[in-house]
Amino acid sequence: MTFNRRRAAAAVLTAVLLVPLAACGDGASKDTKDSGAKGSTAPGAQLTVLAAASLTDVFKAAGAVYEKSHPGTRITFSFAGSQELAAQVRQGAPADALVTADTKTMDGLRADTGTPTVIAKNRMVIATVEGNPKKIDELKDLGDTKLKVVLAAPEVPAGRYSKKVLDAQKITVKPVSQEPNVRGVLSKVELGEADAGLVYQTDAAGAADKVDAVEIPDAQNQIASYPAATLKASKNADAAAAFVAWLSTPAAQKILQDAGFQKP
Numbered sequence: 001m002t003f004n005r006r007r008a009a010a011a012v013l014t015a016v017l018l019v020p021l022a023a024c025g026d027g028a029s030k031d032t033k034d035s036g037a038k039g040s041t042a043p044g045a046q047l048t049v050l051a052a053a054s055l056t057d058v059f060k061a062a063g064a065v066y067e068k069s070h071p072g073t074r075i076t077f078s079f080a081g082s083q084e085l086a087a088q089v090r091q092g093a094p095a096d097a098l099v100t101a102d103t104k105t106m107d108g109l110r111a112d113t114g115t116p117t118v119i120a121k122n123r124m125v126i127a128t129v130e131g132n133p134k135k136i137d138e139l140k141d142l143g144d145t146k147l148k149v150v151l152a153a154p155e156v157p158a159g160r161y162s163k164k165v166l167d168a169q170k171i172t173v174k175p176v177s178q179e180p181n182v183r184g185v186l187s188k189v190e191l192g193e194a195d196a197g198l199v200y201q202t203d204a205a206g207a208a209d210k211v212d213a214v215e216i217p218d219a220q221n222q223i224a225s226y227p228a229a230t231l232k233a234s235k236n237a238d239a240a241a242a243f244v245a246w247l248s249t250p251a252a253q254k255i256l257q258d259a260g261f262q263k264p
Contacts, residue, residue, distance in 0.1 A: 044070055044071060044072025044073030044074065044239065045072075045073055045074075045096075045236040045239035045240075046074050046076070046236070047073065047074070047075045047076070047096045047097065047236055047239055047240060047243060048075075048076045048077075048078065048094060048095040048096050048097075049063075049075055049076070049077050049078070049095065049096060049097045049098070049099065049243070050077075050078050050080075050085040050088060050089065050093075050095050050097070050098045050099070051077055051078070051079055051085075051098075051099040052079070052080075052081070052082050052085070052099060052100050052101035052157070052181075052226065053079050053080055053081055053101075053181035053182055053183040054101055054122065054158070054181075054182050054183070054200045054202060054203055055079065055099060055101075055226070056077075056079045056183065057206050057259065058202070058255060058256055058259040058261065059077055059079075059099075060077065061255055061259070062247075062252055062255045062256070063075045063077060065251065065252075065255065066243065066246060066252075069251075070242075073239060073243075075243070078095070079183075080180075080181060081152075081153075081156045081157075081180050081181035081182075082100040082101050082102060082105040082156065082157050083105060083155045083156055083157075084180065084181070085098060085100060085105075086100070086105050086108060086109055089109055089112050089113075089231065090109075090112070092233065094233075094235075095231055095233075095234070096230065096231055096234040096235075096236050096237075096239070096240035096243075097228065097229065097230050097231060097234070097240045097243060097244050098113060098228070098229055098230075098231055099119070099226055099227070099228040099229075099247075100157065100226065100227060101122070101157040101158065101182075101200075101224055101226055102157035102160070102161075102224060102225065103116075103118070103225050103227050104157070104160075105157065106227040106229060109229075111232075112231060112232055112233065113229035113230065113231055113232065114229050114230040114231075114232065114241070114244075115229065116227035116228060116229035117227060117228055117229070117244065117247075117248060117264075118225045118226060118227050118228075118264040119226055119227070119228045119247040119248055119252070119253075119256070119264055120225075120226045120253075120256045120257075120261040120262065120263075120264055121223050121224060121225050121226065121261065121262040121263065121264060122200045122201060122202055122223070122224040122226070122260075122261055122262065123200070123201050123216070123218075123221050123222070123223055123224065123262070124158075124161055124162065124165055124198050124199070124200060124201070124216055124221055124222055124224075125198075125199060125200070125201045125204050125213045125214060125215055125216060126139070126142065126196055126197075126198060126213070126214035126216065127185070127186060127189045127196060127197050127198070127199045127203070127204045127207075127211045127212070127213055127214075128189065128195065128196045128211060128212045128213075128214060129189060129192055129194075129195060129196075129211065129212070130209075130210055130211055130212060131212065132212045132214070133195075134147060134195045134196070136195070136196050136214055137214065138214070139165065139166070139169050139171055139216060139220060140169065140171055141196075142166070142171060142173050142196060142198075143171045143172055143173060145174070147195045147196060148176045148193070148194045148195045148196075149173050149174075149175050149176065149194060149195065149196050149197060150175050150176055150177050150178075150179060150184075150185050150188040150189065150193070150194035150196075150197040151163075151173065151175040151178055151179070151185060151197060151198055152178065152179050152180075152181065152182050152184070152185050152198070153178040153179060153180055154178070156179075156180065156181055156182070157182075157224060158181070158182035158185065158198070158199065158200065158224075159178065161198075161222040161224055162198040164222050165198065165216065165220060165221060165222050166198075168220065169220055176193075176194060177194070182199050182200055182203055183203065185197040185198065185199050185203075186199050186203045186204070186207060186211070189211050190207060190210045190211055196214075200224065201213070201260055202259055202260040202261055205259070205260040206259070206260075223262075225264070226261075226264075228244045228247050229244065230244055248264070
């Protein structure tokens with residue numbers, strides 16, 4: 001009986017001692033989980049990047065590579081003419097980073113962006129209908145009033161570059177339309193709605209099965225610079241800065257240059 005009483009007492013004592021220990025264990029586990037949830041940084045972020053229309057194809061490819069190498073990060077691109085992107089930034093559109101097709105547009109947004117970095121360059125070419133049926137060989141051919149020529153609007157970077165190219169050679173062109181971005185110019189030529197248009201070299205290269213490209217000599221050409229910057233209103237500042245910095249890495253530069261963009 002004495003032995004049984006002692007064993008029972010020991011069992012009760014053990015149970016009493018284990019209760020607070022178990023409670024402490026549950027509390028520690030809960031605290032750890034809460035601490036992890038509050039103190040850890042999410043593995044990625046949902047980024048919105050405003051980018052010049054001429055970056056459409058290459059940025060889609062670059063974005064896929066970036067997401068794969070940065071698990072948890074998802075990038076949504078909004079492509080448009082640089083002037084339209086600038087208007088969106090000024091109006092407070094929610095976004096994290098901006099890449100324009102010229103430094104002038106970016107410089108006008110100093111109050112809204114971080115320090116920009118040029119990530120690539122481009123040059124102008126003459127895009128013609130496939131097969132170049134009008135036999136366009138050089139810039140001065142665009143002055144032929146019988147040709148239907150389309151240009152980007154003058155407030156668009158591609159439009160400004162085009163104007164400088166034509167004005168420097170004293171070539172007068174009366175475009176059948178002025179498009180809101182360079183992709184609009186390319187589309188008109190692809191569809192045969194225009195005989196020719198001035199576009200970026202990369203745009204023509206990306207549509208090589210639909211248009212022909214006539215090179216413009218360096219001495220007559222304009223070089224486009226593409227600056228990238230974070231937006232001060234971004235709610236994902238660190239992730240946005242990481243993406244902008246990545247655009248200058250060898251991996252990103254290879255993607256850009258494989259698409260025909262020049263080194264910054």
